[in-house]
Amino acid sequence: MKELDSYLNDHLAGSVGALELVGHWAHLYKGKPLGAFFTDIEAQIRADQDTLRDLMRSLGIKESNVHRAGAWAAEKVGRARFMIAGDEPAGLGLVLTLEGLIMGIAGKKLLWSALAAANLPKLEAFDFKELQRRAEQQIERTEAERIQAARRALKSLTD
Numbered sequence: 001m002k003e004l005d006s007y008l009n010d011h012l013a014g015s016v017g018a019l020e021l022v023g024h025w026a027h028l029y030k031g032k033p034l035g036a037f038f039t040d041i042e043a044q045i046r047a048d049q050d051t052l053r054d055l056m057r058s059l060g061i062k063e064s065n066v067h068r069a070g071a072w073a074a075e076k077v078g079r080a081r082f083m084i085a086g087d088e089p090a091g092l093g094l095v096l097t098l099e100g101l102i103m104g105i106a107g108k109k110l111l112w113s114a115l116a117a118a119n120l121p122k123l124e125a126f127d128f129k130e131l132q133r134r135a136e137q138q139i140e141r142t143e144a145e146r147i148q149a150a151r152r153a154l155k156s157l158t159d
Helices: 002-028 033-058 065-085 092-118 128-158
Strands: none
Touching: 002 033, 002 092, 033 092, 033 128, 092 128
């Protein structure tokens, strides 16, 4: 059970970091299409995070403050790296942010898949197929934004 505790807390910590990062970009571009995208994806990640917390409670697993604090700190360090690349819509910082977000969402999709395959008795109330589908949609939307951002960023570097 200790390994499952750590595994789920790692994913929860990842969602904490993702929400910090996405919240920053949503605030930065508030009132603009990019801000609306980040606000929407933030709400979806928060809903999935709530689902993960519910799942952990169903299994009697407590949230790890150490994991949460580590994720928060890692996001701050990561954000500094993105800021070096720039936080404007035509900058590589946005491309890096979106790529990192896609990797995180893919990890979440893999989590839901692993839990579905485990078929744990206390988790039969969770619709893992739907959660995987939602993650896939999030990846597709984020990838569309990433492609647009990459076009702008790479074009501005060659002009």
